[in-house]
Amino acid sequence: MKKTQVFSKLLLGIISFxxxxxxxxxxxxxxxxxxxxxxxxxxxxxxxxxxxxELEKISDGQMSLEIYPSGQLGSEQQCVELIQLGSLAITxxxxxxxxxxxxxxxxxxxxxxxxxxxxxxNVLDGxxxxxxxxxxxxxxxxxxxxxxxxxxxxxxxxxxxxxxxDLKGLKMRVMKSQTAMNMVKALGGSPTPISxxxxxxxxxxxxxxxxxxxxxxxxxxxxxEVCKYYxxxxxxxxxxxxxxxxxxxxxxxxxxxxWLQAAAKKSVIEERKLWAxxxxxxxxxxxxxxxxxxxPKKDKFAERVQGLLDxxxxxxxxxxxxxRIQATED
Numbered sequence: 001m002k003k004t005q006v007f008s009k010l011l012l013g014i015i016s017f018x019x020x021x022x023x024x025x026x027x028x029x030x031x032x033x034x035x036x037x038x039x040x041x042x043x044x045x046x047x048x049x050x051x052x053x054e055l056e057k058i059s060d061g062q063m064s065l066e067i068y069p070s071g072q073l074g075s076e077q078q079c080v081e082l083i084q085l086g087s088l089a090i091t092x093x094x095x096x097x098x099x100x101x102x103x104x105x106x107x108x109x110x111x112x113x114x115x116x117x118x119x120x121x122n123v124l125d126g127x128x129x130x131x132x133x134x135x136x137x138x139x140x141x142x143x144x145x146x147x148x149x150x151x152x153x154x155x156x157x158x159x160x161x162x163x164x165x166d167l168k169g170l171k172m173r174v175m176k177s178q179t180a181m182n183m184v185k186a187l188g189g190s191p192t193p194i195s196x197x198x199x200x201x202x203x204x205x206x207x208x209x210x211x212x213x214x215x216x217x218x219x220x221x222x223x224x225e226v227c228k229y230y231x232x233x234x235x236x237x238x239x240x241x242x243x244x245x246x247x248x249x250x251x252x253x254x255x256x257x258x259w260l261q262a263a264a265k266k267s268v269i270e271e272r273k274l275w276a277x278x279x280x281x282x283x284x285x286x287x288x289x290x291x292x293x294x295x296p297k298k299d300k301f302a303e304r305v306q307g308l309l310d311x312x313x314x315x316x317x318x319x320x321x322x323x324r325i326q327a328t329e330d
Contacts, residue, residue: 030063030256032089032248035073035082037196039220043278044092044147044240045069047271055263063259065090075197084140086247094149095239096177101136107312107321108132109179111186111235111305112298117151119330120237121272128324133241142249144242144264148275151234155218155291156210157203161231162296164188164304173199173211179308183235184212186305196221203227215282216275224286230293233301 034052038045045067052065073079073088076097082088098105107113114120123129124146133143154161154172161167167189174180176193184191192208202208203226210227212235218224242264249257287293312319 028062030252031066032063032244032260033066033068033073034090034092035068035071035079035088036092037071037076037079038069038092040069042069042220043216043274044149044271046274047147047267048092050270051263051267054266055259058262059256059259063256071197075195080141080243083243083245084247086140086245088245089248090144090242090244092147092240092242094175095132095146095241096175096180098132098136098141098143098241098243099177099179101139101141102132103315103318104132104135104321106179107318107325109177109183109236109238110309110322111183112302113309113322113325114237116330117148117237119328120239121148122330123325123328124239126328128321128328136243137246140246141243142246144244144261145268147240147242147268147271149238149240150214150216150275150279151232152212152214152236152238153230153232153234154210154212155223155227155230157206157227158209158229160229160292160294161210161233162294163300170209171207173202173208180236182308183305186308187235187301188304199223200226214279215286216278219282219285224289224291228291230286230291231296232293233296233298235298235301235305 034048036045036048048065048067052067055063055065074082076091076093079088079091080093080097083091095105095108099109114123129146133145136143154167156170159166164187167184167187170189171192172184172189173194174184174191181191181193194202194208199208199211200221200223203211203223211223213221218227218230244260252260283293309322312322
């Protein structure tokens with residue numbers, strides 16, 4: 001009898017040990033939810049899938065990402081609010097949205113602030129980029145990395161935009177960004193903030209005469225079905241920003257933070273490759289669908305908006321940031 005009791009206690013102890021060990025293993029695994037409003041075919045979404053695989057690999061299966069595309073968990077604004085509350089871990093926003101939290105982000109939306117794609121990458125990958133990513137932490141938003149979102153250009157319903165004067169009298173959809181609104185005004189157009197999800201209907205019904213965005217976004221949104229003119233003046237290179245809730249970030253161990261940051265950094269390299277390929281393919285498909293693509297001279301547009309950059313001399317901190325960006329090598 002005593003042997004039976006001893007054996008039972010021993011067996012119970014062994015089972016308890018394995019249950020405890022199993023619970024510890026489960027509790028050590030961390031799953032983070034990432035939500036965004038882009039289509040699953042979008043290169044940014046594909047980069048996020050790559051990031052998820054890298055995170056699993058780097059952490060040896062101890063961390064994972066659950067990704068919800070196409071606005072499944074809410075609009076961009078709603079996702080940002082969930083991030084601030086800590087109810088959602090990660091989302092993707094345009095850098096233009098971040099202007100609402102810190103003025104320094106304004107400079108990334110200034111027209112022709114970047115001389116080229118490579119110039120933009122050097123700025124975003126360097127000290128300036130790191131400073132910007134950290135600048136919103138007091139609002140419970142921490143930047144993980146910048147994704148390439150290409151160059152934004154004008155597309156319209158009824159005519160091509162070959163020079164700034166062609167925008168006169170046109171209602172152009174812009175993001176809810178003061179910098180974007182000022183740019184369209186400086187070029188002679190009438191800026192009209194409309195949410196991305198409502199833009200197709202606004203174009204179709206003539207509420208606005210056109211909009212501005214990059215080639216993949218124009219194609220995946222199907223806006224080309226109503227807008228048959230695309231003028232690649234490439235006035236801005238506003239990047240996307242992958243942000244994480246500081247509520248969530250601060251609960252991660254140092255090791256988990258390093259794993260996540262490493263996976264995000266690797267995804268940036270992959271995203272740029274995916275973006276370049278998507279941009280080329282999108283332009284090809286737009287032409288196939290009857291979109292007239294033109295390449296207006298950029299210097300005319302740049303001259304017209306130079307005053308927007310000069311106006312920042314009244315704001316020494318921002319003007320110094322502009323000068324630092326301009327001093328960064330291509």
